[in-house]
Amino acid sequence: MLLEKIKTPGLSHLSYLLGAGGKAAVIDPRRDCEIYVEKARNEGLRITHIFETHRNEDLVSGAPILAELTGAEVFHGPNADGEVVYAKTTREGDCHAIGQLEIRVLETPGHTFDHVAYAIFDSEYPDKAVGVFTGDALFVGDVGRTDFYPDRKREVASLLFDSLHKICDLGDQAIIYPAHGAGSVCGSGMADREFSTVGHERRNNPMLQIEDRDAFIDRKVNENHYQPPYFRLMEHLNLVGGEAAPRVLRPQPMSLGELSSCDAGRVIDVREPLAYAAGHLPGSINLPVGMIPAFAGWFVSEGEKLALVASSQDQLSTAMEHLVRIALDNIVGGYVGVVPAAASGKTMRSIPMIGTKEVERRLQEKPGDWTLLDVRDADERQAQAIEGSRHIYVGELNEKWKDLDPRQRYTLMCASGMRATVAAGWLDAHGFDHLDVYLGSMGAWKAAS
Structure with missing residues:
Protein backbone atom coordinates (compact mmCIF):
# COMPACT_ATOMS: atom_id res chain seq x y z
CA MET A 1 0.00 0.00 0.00
CA GLY A 241 -7.41 19.20 -22.22
CA GLY A 242 -3.92 20.62 -22.59
CA GLU A 243 -1.18 19.21 -24.78
CA ALA A 244 1.63 17.12 -23.35
CA ALA A 245 4.61 18.98 -21.98
CA PRO A 246 7.72 19.23 -24.18
CA ARG A 247 9.93 16.20 -23.66
CA VAL A 248 13.06 18.33 -23.26
CA LEU A 249 12.59 20.95 -20.57
CA ARG A 250 15.59 23.06 -21.54
CA PRO A 251 15.54 25.97 -24.00
CA GLN A 252 17.56 25.81 -27.19
CA PRO A 253 20.92 27.54 -26.48
CA MET A 254 21.33 30.93 -28.17
CA SER A 255 24.33 33.13 -28.88
CA LEU A 256 24.18 36.84 -28.16
CA GLY A 257 23.73 37.48 -31.85
CA GLU A 258 20.88 35.00 -32.09
CA LEU A 259 19.24 36.54 -29.05
CA SER A 260 19.50 40.01 -30.57
CA SER A 261 18.01 38.94 -33.90
CA CYS A 262 15.35 36.45 -32.75
CA ASP A 263 11.66 37.19 -33.08
CA ALA A 264 10.82 36.81 -29.39
CA GLY A 265 8.11 39.17 -28.25
CA ARG A 266 9.49 39.19 -24.72
CA VAL A 267 12.98 38.70 -23.27
CA ILE A 268 12.79 37.47 -19.68
CA ASP A 269 15.84 37.75 -17.43
CA VAL A 270 15.42 35.02 -14.79
CA ARG A 271 18.45 35.97 -12.69
CA GLU A 272 18.19 37.22 -9.13
CA PRO A 273 16.95 40.82 -8.71
CA LEU A 274 20.28 42.34 -7.67
CA ALA A 275 22.03 40.75 -10.64
CA TYR A 276 19.37 42.10 -12.99
CA ALA A 277 19.45 45.56 -11.41
CA ALA A 278 23.24 45.73 -11.69
CA GLY A 279 23.12 45.14 -15.45
CA HIS A 280 20.63 43.76 -17.92
CA LEU A 281 19.92 43.74 -21.64
CA PRO A 282 17.75 46.63 -22.85
CA GLY A 283 14.10 45.70 -23.17
CA SER A 284 14.32 42.64 -20.90
CA ILE A 285 12.09 42.22 -17.88
CA ASN A 286 13.03 40.51 -14.63
CA LEU A 287 11.22 37.39 -13.45
CA PRO A 288 13.55 35.56 -11.06
CA VAL A 289 13.19 31.79 -11.37
CA GLY A 290 11.42 31.39 -8.03
CA MET A 291 8.91 34.12 -8.87
CA ILE A 292 7.90 32.83 -12.31
CA PRO A 293 4.91 30.76 -11.09
CA ALA A 294 3.43 33.75 -9.24
CA PHE A 295 4.09 36.53 -11.74
CA ALA A 296 4.72 35.22 -15.27
CA GLY A 297 0.97 34.97 -15.78
CA TRP A 298 0.67 38.73 -15.30
CA PHE A 299 3.36 39.76 -17.77
CA VAL A 300 3.37 37.04 -20.46
CA SER A 301 0.51 36.61 -22.91
CA GLU A 302 -0.81 33.33 -24.29
CA GLY A 303 1.33 32.19 -27.22
CA GLU A 304 3.84 35.02 -26.83
CA LYS A 305 7.32 34.04 -28.03
CA LEU A 306 9.86 34.16 -25.21
CA ALA A 307 13.64 34.25 -24.94
CA LEU A 308 15.19 33.57 -21.56
CA VAL A 309 18.36 35.07 -20.09
CA ALA A 310 19.96 33.30 -17.12
CA SER A 311 23.14 32.81 -15.11
CA SER A 312 23.37 29.09 -15.87
CA GLN A 313 21.89 26.29 -17.94
CA ASP A 314 20.29 24.82 -14.80
CA GLN A 315 18.56 28.14 -14.19
CA LEU A 316 17.22 28.07 -17.75
CA SER A 317 15.86 24.55 -17.24
CA THR A 318 14.08 25.42 -14.00
CA ALA A 319 12.58 28.53 -15.57
CA MET A 320 11.27 26.50 -18.50
CA GLU A 321 9.75 23.89 -16.15
CA HIS A 322 7.79 26.62 -14.37
CA LEU A 323 6.58 28.14 -17.65
CA VAL A 324 5.56 24.77 -19.11
CA ARG A 325 3.35 24.04 -16.11
CA ILE A 326 1.28 27.16 -16.82
CA ALA A 327 1.34 26.74 -20.63
CA LEU A 328 3.38 29.89 -21.29
CA ASP A 329 6.01 27.82 -23.04
CA ASN A 330 6.53 29.26 -26.51
CA ILE A 331 10.24 29.57 -25.78
CA VAL A 332 12.52 30.21 -28.75
CA GLY A 333 15.76 29.84 -26.79
CA GLY A 334 17.89 30.70 -23.80
CA TYR A 335 21.04 32.76 -23.36
CA VAL A 336 23.69 32.54 -20.64
CA GLY A 337 26.39 35.19 -20.40
CA VAL A 338 25.28 38.69 -19.43
CA VAL A 339 28.66 39.59 -17.96
CA PRO A 340 30.61 38.48 -21.07
CA ALA A 341 28.09 40.41 -23.18
CA ALA A 342 28.86 43.56 -21.18
CA ALA A 343 32.59 42.90 -21.50
CA SER A 344 32.21 42.68 -25.27
CA GLY A 345 30.75 46.20 -25.33
CA LYS A 346 27.05 45.31 -25.43
CA THR A 347 24.96 48.22 -24.14
CA MET A 348 23.47 47.49 -20.72
CA ARG A 349 20.87 49.11 -18.54
CA SER A 350 20.88 49.23 -14.76
CA ILE A 351 18.50 50.21 -11.98
CA PRO A 352 20.00 51.91 -8.91
CA MET A 353 19.25 50.82 -5.35
CA ILE A 354 18.65 53.35 -2.57
CA GLY A 355 18.33 53.01 1.20
CA THR A 356 16.04 54.22 3.96
CA LYS A 357 17.81 57.54 4.57
CA GLU A 358 17.38 58.57 0.95
CA VAL A 359 13.71 57.55 0.97
CA GLU A 360 13.18 59.56 4.17
CA ARG A 361 14.90 62.57 2.65
CA ARG A 362 12.70 62.50 -0.44
CA LEU A 363 9.55 62.04 1.62
CA GLN A 364 10.47 65.08 3.70
CA GLU A 365 11.33 67.25 0.71
CA LYS A 366 8.30 66.05 -1.29
CA PRO A 367 9.70 66.71 -4.78
CA GLY A 368 6.88 67.16 -7.28
CA ASP A 369 8.41 64.85 -9.87
CA TRP A 370 8.94 61.85 -7.54
CA THR A 371 6.68 59.03 -6.34
CA LEU A 372 7.31 56.21 -3.87
CA LEU A 373 5.40 53.36 -5.53
CA ASP A 374 4.36 50.49 -3.25
CA VAL A 375 3.74 47.29 -5.26
CA ARG A 376 2.78 44.96 -2.40
CA ASP A 377 -0.66 43.35 -2.26
CA ALA A 378 -3.67 45.03 -0.68
CA ASP A 379 -3.48 43.08 2.59
CA GLU A 380 0.15 44.04 3.13
CA ARG A 381 -0.63 47.62 2.31
CA GLN A 382 -3.55 47.68 4.72
CA ALA A 383 -1.41 46.27 7.53
CA GLN A 384 1.23 48.99 7.21
CA ALA A 385 2.03 51.63 4.63
CA ILE A 386 4.51 54.48 4.32
CA GLU A 387 2.70 57.79 4.41
CA GLY A 388 2.99 59.60 1.11
CA SER A 389 3.45 56.46 -0.99
CA ARG A 390 1.20 55.39 -3.86
CA HIS A 391 -0.10 51.84 -4.29
CA ILE A 392 -0.30 49.70 -7.43
CA TYR A 393 -0.05 45.93 -7.04
CA VAL A 394 2.95 44.58 -8.96
CA GLY A 395 0.87 42.31 -11.21
CA GLU A 396 -1.54 45.07 -12.12
CA LEU A 397 1.31 47.12 -13.53
CA ASN A 398 0.83 44.94 -16.62
CA GLU A 399 -1.82 47.50 -17.59
CA LYS A 400 -1.63 50.29 -15.03
CA TRP A 401 1.87 51.30 -16.14
CA LYS A 402 -0.02 53.27 -18.77
CA ASP A 403 -1.36 55.51 -15.99
CA LEU A 404 2.17 56.55 -14.99
CA ASP A 405 4.24 59.35 -16.52
CA PRO A 406 7.61 58.09 -17.83
CA ARG A 407 9.03 61.59 -17.39
CA GLN A 408 8.56 61.34 -13.62
CA ARG A 409 10.88 59.67 -11.11
CA TYR A 410 9.73 56.51 -9.32
CA THR A 411 11.14 54.56 -6.39
CA LEU A 412 9.70 51.05 -6.30
CA MET A 413 9.17 49.28 -2.98
CA CYS A 414 7.59 46.07 -1.67
CA ALA A 415 8.38 43.99 1.43
CA SER A 416 12.05 43.35 0.67
CA GLY A 417 12.85 44.71 -2.81
CA MET A 418 12.25 41.50 -4.79
CA ARG A 419 8.85 42.35 -6.27
CA ALA A 420 9.92 45.98 -6.52
CA THR A 421 12.70 44.93 -8.91
CA VAL A 422 10.22 42.94 -10.99
CA ALA A 423 8.04 46.05 -11.17
CA ALA A 424 11.02 48.30 -11.98
CA GLY A 425 12.11 45.91 -14.73
CA TRP A 426 8.67 46.06 -16.32
CA LEU A 427 8.68 49.86 -16.26
CA ASP A 428 12.27 49.96 -17.51
CA ALA A 429 11.27 47.84 -20.50
CA HIS A 430 8.44 50.29 -21.23
CA GLY A 431 10.51 53.43 -21.50
CA PHE A 432 10.81 54.62 -17.90
CA ASP A 433 14.32 56.01 -17.41
CA HIS A 434 14.10 57.55 -13.93
CA LEU A 435 13.73 54.54 -11.66
CA ASP A 436 15.32 53.16 -8.52
CA VAL A 437 14.44 50.46 -6.01
CA TYR A 438 14.19 50.81 -2.24
CA LEU A 439 16.55 48.02 -1.15
CA GLY A 440 15.05 46.23 1.82
CA SER A 441 11.80 48.14 1.31
CA MET A 442 9.25 47.72 4.13
CA GLY A 443 11.57 45.38 6.00
CA ALA A 444 14.28 48.06 6.07
CA TRP A 445 11.70 50.74 6.95
CA LYS A 446 10.49 48.73 9.96
CA ALA A 447 14.05 48.03 11.09
CA ALA A 448 14.93 51.72 10.94
CA SER A 449 11.79 52.62 12.90
Missing part, protein backbone atom coordinates in the same frame (compact mmCIF):
# COMPACT_ATOMS: atom_id res chain seq x y z
CA LEU A 2 1.33 3.42 -0.97
CA LEU A 3 0.40 7.06 -0.56
CA GLU A 4 3.00 9.49 -1.86
CA LYS A 5 2.84 13.27 -2.21
CA ILE A 6 4.42 14.85 -5.30
CA LYS A 7 5.11 18.55 -4.80
CA THR A 8 5.55 21.00 -7.65
CA PRO A 9 7.92 23.77 -6.50
CA GLY A 10 6.99 27.36 -7.20
CA LEU A 11 3.30 26.65 -7.66
CA SER A 12 3.24 24.83 -4.29
CA HIS A 13 0.94 22.34 -6.00
CA LEU A 14 0.46 19.01 -4.24
CA SER A 15 -0.60 15.90 -6.13
CA TYR A 16 -0.77 12.34 -4.86
CA LEU A 17 -0.14 8.76 -5.92
CA LEU A 18 -2.30 6.26 -4.04
CA GLY A 19 -1.85 2.54 -4.56
CA ALA A 20 -3.01 -0.84 -3.25
CA GLY A 21 -3.65 -4.31 -4.67
CA GLY A 22 -1.60 -3.66 -7.79
CA LYS A 23 -3.67 -0.63 -8.77
CA ALA A 24 -2.96 3.07 -8.36
CA ALA A 25 -4.81 6.36 -8.53
CA VAL A 26 -3.39 9.82 -9.11
CA ILE A 27 -5.07 12.86 -7.62
CA ASP A 28 -4.70 16.26 -9.36
CA PRO A 29 -1.71 15.46 -11.61
CA ARG A 30 0.43 18.21 -13.13
CA ARG A 31 1.17 18.62 -16.85
CA ASP A 32 4.66 17.04 -16.85
CA CYS A 33 3.22 13.78 -15.59
CA GLU A 34 5.79 11.07 -16.40
CA ILE A 35 6.79 11.18 -12.72
CA TYR A 36 3.57 9.38 -11.74
CA VAL A 37 4.13 6.62 -14.27
CA GLU A 38 7.70 6.09 -13.09
CA LYS A 39 6.78 6.01 -9.41
CA ALA A 40 3.88 3.62 -9.98
CA ARG A 41 6.04 1.33 -12.12
CA ASN A 42 8.75 1.26 -9.45
CA GLU A 43 6.15 0.10 -6.92
CA GLY A 44 4.67 -2.53 -9.24
CA LEU A 45 1.42 -0.60 -9.60
CA ARG A 46 -0.76 0.13 -12.63
CA ILE A 47 -2.47 3.53 -12.76
CA THR A 48 -6.18 2.84 -13.31
CA HIS A 49 -7.84 5.99 -11.93
CA ILE A 50 -7.14 9.72 -12.16
CA PHE A 51 -9.15 12.04 -9.94
CA GLU A 52 -9.49 15.80 -10.22
CA THR A 53 -10.80 17.74 -7.25
CA HIS A 54 -11.81 20.70 -9.47
CA ARG A 55 -10.91 22.61 -12.59
CA ASN A 56 -7.63 24.25 -11.65
CA GLU A 57 -7.02 27.94 -12.33
CA ASP A 58 -3.30 28.13 -11.59
CA LEU A 59 -1.77 25.24 -13.57
CA VAL A 60 -2.43 22.93 -16.51
CA SER A 61 -3.93 19.62 -15.44
CA GLY A 62 -1.98 16.55 -16.50
CA ALA A 63 -5.06 14.32 -16.28
CA PRO A 64 -5.78 13.92 -20.02
CA ILE A 65 -2.10 13.42 -20.79
CA LEU A 66 -1.65 10.84 -18.02
CA ALA A 67 -4.80 9.04 -19.19
CA GLU A 68 -3.32 8.72 -22.67
CA LEU A 69 -0.06 7.38 -21.24
CA THR A 70 -1.71 4.80 -18.97
CA GLY A 71 -5.22 4.06 -20.23
CA ALA A 72 -6.63 5.16 -16.87
CA GLU A 73 -10.06 6.76 -16.53
CA VAL A 74 -10.33 10.39 -15.44
CA PHE A 75 -13.02 11.47 -12.98
CA HIS A 76 -14.20 15.02 -12.35
CA GLY A 77 -17.01 16.46 -10.26
CA PRO A 78 -20.37 17.74 -11.59
CA ASN A 79 -21.36 21.35 -12.30
CA ALA A 80 -18.19 22.44 -14.10
CA ASP A 81 -18.48 25.69 -16.08
CA GLY A 82 -18.59 23.73 -19.30
CA GLU A 83 -17.93 20.12 -20.26
CA VAL A 84 -14.65 18.56 -19.10
CA VAL A 85 -14.29 16.60 -22.32
CA TYR A 86 -11.60 14.19 -21.15
CA ALA A 87 -13.30 13.11 -17.89
CA LYS A 88 -16.25 11.11 -16.61
CA THR A 89 -18.47 12.80 -14.04
CA THR A 90 -18.32 11.42 -10.50
CA ARG A 91 -20.87 12.44 -7.90
CA GLU A 92 -21.68 12.38 -4.21
CA GLY A 93 -21.84 8.81 -2.96
CA ASP A 94 -19.77 7.25 -5.76
CA CYS A 95 -17.16 4.79 -4.52
CA HIS A 96 -14.04 3.79 -6.44
CA ALA A 97 -11.98 0.75 -5.37
CA ILE A 98 -8.18 0.76 -5.39
CA GLY A 99 -7.33 -2.64 -3.96
CA GLN A 100 -8.66 -2.71 -0.40
CA LEU A 101 -8.95 1.07 -0.39
CA GLU A 102 -12.17 2.85 -1.22
CA ILE A 103 -12.32 6.41 -2.58
CA ARG A 104 -15.69 7.93 -1.69
CA VAL A 105 -16.79 11.12 -3.40
CA LEU A 106 -18.02 14.17 -1.49
CA GLU A 107 -19.43 17.11 -3.45
CA THR A 108 -17.78 20.16 -1.86
CA PRO A 109 -18.62 23.27 -3.92
CA GLY A 110 -17.54 26.75 -2.90
CA HIS A 111 -14.07 27.30 -4.25
CA THR A 112 -15.59 26.26 -7.58
CA PHE A 113 -19.00 24.77 -8.33
CA ASP A 114 -17.47 21.51 -9.59
CA HIS A 115 -15.28 20.95 -6.54
CA VAL A 116 -15.26 17.50 -4.94
CA ALA A 117 -13.25 15.93 -2.14
CA TYR A 118 -12.23 12.26 -2.06
CA ALA A 119 -12.41 10.43 1.28
CA ILE A 120 -10.15 7.40 1.71
CA PHE A 121 -11.51 4.35 3.53
CA ASP A 122 -9.72 1.08 4.27
CA SER A 123 -12.21 -1.75 3.74
CA GLU A 124 -10.52 -3.79 6.49
CA TYR A 125 -11.12 -0.93 8.97
CA PRO A 126 -14.30 0.62 7.55
CA ASP A 127 -15.70 2.64 10.45
CA LYS A 128 -13.86 5.91 9.88
CA ALA A 129 -12.13 7.62 6.97
CA VAL A 130 -8.36 7.27 6.94
CA GLY A 131 -7.92 10.56 5.11
CA VAL A 132 -9.40 12.95 2.60
CA PHE A 133 -8.08 14.70 -0.51
CA THR A 134 -9.48 18.17 0.10
CA GLY A 135 -8.37 19.92 -3.10
CA ASP A 136 -8.76 23.67 -2.71
CA ALA A 137 -11.58 23.49 -0.15
CA LEU A 138 -9.49 22.95 2.99
CA PHE A 139 -5.80 23.69 3.38
CA VAL A 140 -3.46 23.40 6.34
CA GLY A 141 -4.21 26.63 8.18
CA ASP A 142 -6.62 28.14 5.66
CA VAL A 143 -9.57 27.41 3.37
CA GLY A 144 -10.13 27.95 -0.34
CA ARG A 145 -10.70 31.31 -1.99
CA THR A 146 -14.22 32.03 -3.24
CA ASP A 147 -13.69 34.99 -5.56
CA PHE A 148 -14.15 33.30 -8.95
CA TYR A 149 -17.87 34.10 -9.14
CA PRO A 150 -18.09 37.82 -8.29
CA ASP A 151 -21.81 38.00 -9.10
CA ARG A 152 -22.54 35.13 -6.70
CA LYS A 153 -19.94 35.76 -4.02
CA ARG A 154 -22.17 35.29 -0.97
CA GLU A 155 -23.69 32.14 -2.45
CA VAL A 156 -20.34 30.43 -3.09
CA ALA A 157 -18.99 31.44 0.33
CA SER A 158 -22.08 29.85 1.88
CA LEU A 159 -21.51 26.70 -0.17
CA LEU A 160 -17.93 26.50 1.07
CA PHE A 161 -19.15 26.83 4.67
CA ASP A 162 -21.33 23.75 4.19
CA SER A 163 -18.60 21.85 2.33
CA LEU A 164 -16.11 22.40 5.14
CA HIS A 165 -18.60 21.01 7.64
CA LYS A 166 -19.10 17.98 5.41
CA ILE A 167 -15.33 17.36 5.40
CA CYS A 168 -15.15 17.82 9.18
CA ASP A 169 -17.92 15.26 9.61
CA LEU A 170 -15.47 12.60 8.41
CA GLY A 171 -13.98 12.70 11.91
CA ASP A 172 -11.00 14.19 13.67
CA GLN A 173 -8.82 11.18 12.82
CA ALA A 174 -8.91 11.82 9.05
CA ILE A 175 -5.62 13.03 7.58
CA ILE A 176 -6.06 15.90 5.12
CA TYR A 177 -4.30 15.96 1.78
CA PRO A 178 -4.78 19.42 0.19
CA ALA A 179 -3.96 20.40 -3.39
CA HIS A 180 -1.68 23.27 -2.35
CA GLY A 181 0.79 24.26 0.33
CA ALA A 182 2.17 27.57 1.55
CA GLY A 183 3.18 29.94 -1.23
CA SER A 184 0.31 29.08 -3.53
CA VAL A 185 -1.82 31.87 -5.00
CA CYS A 186 -4.86 29.84 -3.95
CA GLY A 187 -4.61 30.90 -0.30
CA SER A 188 -2.73 33.41 1.79
CA GLY A 189 -2.87 31.96 5.28
CA MET A 190 -1.54 28.44 4.76
CA ALA A 191 0.86 26.96 7.29
CA ASP A 192 4.35 25.99 6.19
CA ARG A 193 3.52 22.49 7.43
CA GLU A 194 1.98 20.21 4.80
CA PHE A 195 0.53 17.59 7.13
CA SER A 196 -2.50 17.81 9.37
CA THR A 197 -5.75 16.13 10.39
CA VAL A 198 -9.35 17.20 10.35
CA GLY A 199 -9.25 17.40 14.14
CA HIS A 200 -6.18 19.61 14.21
CA GLU A 201 -7.66 21.95 11.61
CA ARG A 202 -11.01 22.06 13.37
CA ARG A 203 -9.26 23.23 16.54
CA ASN A 204 -6.62 25.50 15.02
CA ASN A 205 -7.58 26.69 11.53
CA PRO A 206 -8.84 30.28 11.99
CA MET A 207 -11.51 29.91 9.31
CA LEU A 208 -12.91 26.78 10.93
CA GLN A 209 -13.23 28.69 14.19
CA ILE A 210 -15.99 30.81 12.64
CA GLU A 211 -19.16 28.96 13.57
CA ASP A 212 -21.68 31.53 12.36
CA ARG A 213 -22.52 31.19 8.65
CA ASP A 214 -23.04 34.92 8.04
CA ALA A 215 -19.78 35.80 9.81
CA PHE A 216 -17.94 33.25 7.65
CA ILE A 217 -19.53 34.64 4.48
CA ASP A 218 -18.66 38.21 5.44
CA ARG A 219 -15.06 37.18 6.07
CA LYS A 220 -14.76 35.47 2.70
CA VAL A 221 -16.35 38.19 0.58
CA ASN A 222 -14.06 40.80 2.15
CA GLU A 223 -10.85 38.94 1.31
CA ASN A 224 -8.43 40.43 -1.21
CA HIS A 225 -7.33 38.14 -4.01
CA TYR A 226 -5.80 38.76 -7.42
CA GLN A 227 -6.55 36.89 -10.64
CA PRO A 228 -3.74 37.04 -13.18
CA PRO A 229 -4.84 36.91 -16.83
CA TYR A 230 -3.42 33.42 -17.36
CA PHE A 231 -6.11 31.97 -15.06
CA ARG A 232 -8.53 32.21 -18.00
CA LEU A 233 -6.14 30.18 -20.16
CA MET A 234 -5.83 27.51 -17.44
CA GLU A 235 -9.60 27.30 -17.08
CA HIS A 236 -10.01 26.79 -20.84
CA LEU A 237 -7.26 24.17 -21.14
CA ASN A 238 -8.62 22.30 -18.14
CA LEU A 239 -11.95 21.89 -19.92
CA VAL A 240 -10.68 20.81 -23.33
